[in-house]
Amino acid sequence: MKLQMGLIGGGEGAFIGAVHRMAAELDGRIQLACGAFSSDPAKSRRAGVDIYGIDPARSYGSYAELMAGEAARPAHDRMDFAVIATPNHTHCAIAKAALTAGFHVMSDKPVTFNLAEAKELRQIVADTGLVFGLTHNYTGYPMVKEARHLLRAGAFGKVRRVVVEYIQGWLSEREEAVGNKQAEWRTDPARSGAAGCMGDIGTHAENLVEYVTGLQIESLCADLTTFVPGRQLEDDGNVLLRFEGGAKGILFASQIAVGEENGLRLRVYGESGGLEWRQMTPNSLLVRWPDRPYEVRRTGGPGVSEAAADATRLPAGHPEGFLEAFALLYRNFADTLLAKRAGRKPTEQNLDFPTIADGVRGMAFIETVVASAEAGAVWLPLRS
DSSP states (O other), rough: OOOEEEEEEOOOTHHHHHHHHHHTTTTTEEEEEEOOOOHHHHHHHHHHHHHTOOOGGBBBBSSHHHHHHHSOGGGGOOEEEEEESSSSGGGHHHHHHHHHTEEEEOOOSSSSSSHHHHHHHHHHHHHTTOOEEOGGGGGSSSHHHHHHHHHHHTSSEEEEEEEEEHHHHHHTSSOOOOOOOHHHHHHHHHOOOOOOOOIIHHHHHHHHHHHHHOOOEEEEEEEEEEEEESSOOSSEEEEEEGGGGGEEEEEEEEOOOOOOOEEEEEEEEEOOOOEEEEETTTTEEEEOOOOOOOOEEETTTTTTOOOHHHHHSOTTSSSHHHHHHHHHHHHHHHHHHHHHHHTTOOOOOTSOOHHHHHHHHHHHHHHHHHHHHHTTSSSSEOOO
């Protein structure tokens, strides 16, 4: 029997709700069964039927109705987990409601509105013993798994240098002033939180670096800028990084880089080699050596690690992309829930998805970046 998913958010005008549904259902382990799709009860109920085609009785007017209604259903026919695809300021309250009602959670990032909420949620997850996933979906690409395998296997010796960038151009003009719903909440500190581009995409870069290298950021020095007049949050930033073990790095994020689409790029250099991965060409991983030509490792190609092969669905030469990477998080999350349901211990592979711990790291990153910039670009420790 498939796991039943409840979606919170993703109503009229939303971008990511439909992506969650497609990603969750791709591997046949999950089906969208219910939801609360808007803060407007009438719009929420309408979206469940018109957009998602679910049973009108399970298209609820609010997330509180969703939790109560699903908890009242027979155990074999109720929501197994809730997906939170709403603006940042609502994440914590919805997650708490789901967890205390006994439902597992998959949440959009950043995990909460601020670090205090993230720590509170971490404790609730620990107390309930429920599973909490976070959609840092770029960790799901096969060649990201390959990069992680190479670095953690010591293929390049000790890591010395890390460069990660995430640049977009969609906010190069004041989109929030002309009715762009996605821009409106992302640039509003009351809904987005303390950061703009660093919260929205900088956290993806931070998470990717720590996931691939296995190194945590120990301290940072940040410079943030708001280039578009009238905007309330930064739309561009540069961060110097110091990692445990002595590695140094740079993280930069921007949403005003005119003409850029979704430019997430990671470069890591060790004592005896390095690698490069780009989200815009995700099926290739460049591997660099000091004494021979660089390699291009490919999704589905020969000689890749077991982790990369396991994350690959199609034969070599058939490109896999954003949706498949997103779906891998859901596959592993679902397999973890199914293992627990069957009384089995989840495997390491099952558990390979971002968790509340990653969410707390992300919120600590945001708050430290903002504090550093406000203090005049000073070095501050990153504590989570």
